Amino acid sequence: MPVLKAEASHYHSDLNNLLFCCQCVDVVFYHPEVTGVVEAHKIVLCAVSHVFMLLFNVKSPTDIQDSSIVRTTQDLFAVNRDAVFPGASQESASNPPLRVIVKDALFCSCLSDILRFIYS
Structure with a gap:
């Protein structure tokens, strides 16, 4: 009978690498x-x-039952739709x-x- 060898998960390190390497940043x-x-x-x-779901229009304010989440999103963030963005990579x-x-x-x-x- 073959021996199954368990491998350690790389999930944590892969997710951290995704953040620090800035791959596929959107x-x-x-x-x-x-x-x-x-x-x-x-x-x-x-x-x-849910704050980020609202910010990125994944959910609408009517989908969220908690009004504090809607207020938090509006108080913390605003989407900038200007074409010029200093400091952003142009990749x-x-x-x-x-x-x-x-x-x-x-x-x-x-x-x-x-x-x-x-x-x-």
Whole structure:
């Protein structure tokens, strides 16, 4: 009878590599007064929070029963639809990442740590 060998999961390291290598990034968070941007993936963010589902139009405000989630989304973020975006990589000019303004500079400065937590 053959012996089955269990392999260790690479899920955690693969997800962290996805965040740090910025592969397939489709959303960029920034604050106009904070240098740098924070890149992420909509699918990962939507999997963990209704706030991101609202932000990325996966769900509408009428789909969400909790009005505090709608307020939180509106208070923290705004989607920037301007064509010019300083500091963004131009790798995929045909399909640029969604640009999201983080309304609170302090929250924006903590966002990379929050994303590390989400991706871990």
